[in-house]
Amino acid sequence: MPRSRGTNGTDMNTELGIVVAGVSTIYGRAVVRWAAAEAHARHAELRLVTAQPAAAVPDRYLPNDVATAHRAAAVRLLADLAGEMATGWPGVIVTTDLATGPPAAVLRAAAEEADLLVVGADDASPFTEAISGSVPGDLLTTSPCPLAVVPRREWTASTALPASAPVVVALDESTISHAALAYGYAAAARTGRPLTVVRCVTAGSFDQAAATAQARLLIAFGELYPDVAVSTEVEPGDPRHVLVAASRRAALLVLGSRGRGRLASSLFGSVSRDLIRRSGCPVVIARTQPAPVALCS
Missing domain, CATH: 3.40.50.620 (HUPs)
Structure with a gap:
């Protein structure tokens, strides 16, 4: 075009x-x-x-x-x-x-x-x-x-939201979700909003390697965006309910994607349509991008 x-x-x-x-x-x-x-x-x-x-x-x-x-x-x-x-x-x-x-x-x-x-x-x-x-x-x-x-309802941009309404990044235990974190941090920095990282944990889903990688990414992104206030929440239960509830107090909900063909995981893929219909705020599906070496080392 x-x-x-x-x-x-x-x-x-x-x-x-x-x-x-x-x-x-x-x-x-x-x-x-x-x-x-x-x-x-x-x-x-x-x-x-x-x-x-x-x-x-x-x-x-x-x-x-x-x-x-x-x-x-x-x-x-x-x-x-x-x-x-x-x-x-x-x-x-x-x-x-x-x-x-x-x-x-x-x-x-x-x-x-x-x-x-x-x-x-x-x-x-x-x-x-x-x-x-x-x-x-x-x-x-x-x-x-x-x-x-x-969302279907009239969305009057971030000025209609309290300054405390965060950008929420949703993670699960099956992926390091670099794309979602990168998008979420950039959005929070751009808007001056806090960032809340919500880790959805279901029975039998815990992956220690992924959790460690996520923690290292949070540290690395924190160094890149020192002015962004970050909090982390670990929420057990159905991601559908956890994330819809989180969206009710958020300015933006960010999910990750591994690129063309599937969402960040089978877990998020199975609930993504429901989230989009029920979310209380705009939802972003972030695309995978190559991680800088500094974030992976």
């Missing part, structure tokens, strides 16, 4: 981070506003993307005014949101893209050069079909960048 000129006329040849937001007609503003706040905090471009699924009846067989009206409505929605976000978050460059194709595929392509992909959780639109319906793997396990899923 080529770079273009932003709504404020700024030339887009300058390299910026990119936050992609999937736009839909229902609950779209909640998703886009959260994405705009994130782009502002990151000093990144905000790219609004919507898809028109290929019609069962080709456009050439539809009355011209019907096909034109559908496209015009989508263009209007993108333009309205772009103007609102540019006004609400001065300095954020906002671009738009209207594509034809399956929504999950369109978003996945848009995310290829993005730092974050943002979609809605309980949206009655094709975008949410890809998250909580029949194609969850298309985005949850194959997004090429971190995926943020914003």
Whole structure:
């Protein structure tokens, strides 16, 4: 997807981070506003993307005014949101893209050069079909960048939350979750929020090697982010209940992923869809990235 000129006329040849937001007609503003706040905090471009699924009846067989009206409505929605976000978050460059194709595929392509992909959780639109319906793997396990899923309710960004609301990173005993910790620490540092690391422990799941690796990572990240206040909680029980409860007091919930094909573990993979639907805050699925040698030594 080529770079273009932003709504404020700024030339887009300058390299910026990119936050992609999937736009839909229902609950779209909640998703886009959260994405705009994130782009502002990151000093990144905000790219609004919507898809028109290929019609069962080709456009050439539809009355011209019907096909034109559908496209015009989508263009209007993108333009309205772009103007609102540019006004609400001065300095954020906002671009738009209207594509034809399956929504999950369109978003996945848009995310290829993005730092974050943002979609809605309980949206009655094709975008949410890809998250909580029949194609969850298309985005949850194959997004090429971190995926943020914003709750259905209106989410008015971090300014509406108490300063004590933490970024929560969820770990289990089967993975060192470097990606989740890296994302969580960076998010906490960026927003000035505390970080809470929640370790979910179920019967027979304890892995001493993973626990030791996690402890070493916490020490290493603490040295990289000395200003981030960190607390650790070990919670026995069903991760589904533990993490939903944690999300009710959090600004953000971060889960790890090993990359394309599966979530951080079979444990988190089995509950991820339920978490996304029930979470009290936005959920980020962080992608695996190579760990610096300093963090692994």
